[in-house]
Amino acid sequence: MKSTRSLLTLARTFALGALLTLGLPAQAQTDPLPSWNDGPAKQAIVTFVKDTTTQGSPKFVPPAERIATFDQDGTLWVEHPMYSQVIYILESVPALVKAKPELAKVAPFSTVLEILKGDRAAIAKLTMPDLEKLAAATLTGMPVDTFNAQAKKWLAEAKDPRWKKPYTELTYLPMQEVLKYLHASGYKTYIVTGGGQDFVRTYSEAVYGIPPEQVIGTAGGAKYGYTRDGKPFLTKEPKLMLNDNNAGKPEGIHLMIGRRPTMAVGNSTGDQQMLEYTKAGDGARLSMLVLHDDAKREYAYGPAQGLPATKVGIFTQALHDEALKQGWTVISMKNDWKRIFSFE
DSSP, X not given: OHHHHHHHHHHHHHHHHHHHHHHHHHHHHTOSXXXXXXXXXXXXXXXXXXXXXXXXXXXXXXXGGOEEEEOOBTTTBOOOSSOHHHHHHHHHHHHHHHHSGGGGGSTTHHHHXXXXXXXXXXXXXXXXXXXXXXXXXXXXXXXXXXXXXHHHHHHHHOOOTTTOSOGGGOBOHHHHHHHHHHHHTTOEEEEEEEEEHHHHHTTHHHHHSOOGGGEEEEEEEEEEEEOTTSOEEEEEEEEEEEOOSTTHHHHHHHHHTOSOOSEEEEOSGGXXXXXXXXXXXXXXXEEEEEEOBOTTTSOBOOBGGGOOOOSSSXXXXXXXXXXXXXXXXXXXXXXXXXXXXXXO
């Protein structure tokens, strides 16, 4: 009996020592959002998830209704100084001109060639109709499979000029943690972006764990046809089917999901209607906006809260005021995030 008690005491002592040794890491692992500072934004997410997934909670949401939508550019990854897809479009022009040499002296293609040669001032010459013309020329008129292969090749090779890393590595670690937390809690997550739907679908699963069928973006038409040997394929056409920005976001959500989200996160005026639509539903709802206010670790732009004005990812003071009025949570990149990127 004495030897048995000694063994039990030894085992308990060893277990206690192990717990004390491993206590801090074990505690850290229980935090679903370790890259977030403690504060209202983090608490809003944790409370929302617990309330909506705990059986018996008055705010419980059935699994089938757990829908969370996220803007992408500026919400899940870096959008400054220019959207990655716009860079892709510009860098696709030389190959287009090589195939059609007559375009070399035609604007806006000639303007893009100037930009790529180092004349950054020429960017100011590009108008919205110019960008639409460039997008139509570089993103359509080809089989869907050809576009997918070209986009994946570019994403594998292109690097952001500031961090010298692929664009797919410039995702925000705190937001990746939110996505994983939601997935583990039975939420279905969607990307709802003003960017090209086909472009984002080429990397969404690998980068965010969000499959292509859960990406809603600005979408063009596709035409069904056959190759000479009878194989069916789709060709991307320059026909706008959905402008997934502003009011187009809730319209796209209704079209593609058929359920009102219980949670929505954005970062600009283009996301306002999605947040309004989400918050207007019954029961527990969470609408959030990311404010880029950390010029040292990322970028600072608004012009909300006196931040520099921008044409990319505009977050106006009016939007900030509306967020406070409607009870949306504003996430301060500077104050709420311990880390921004996984490579820090």
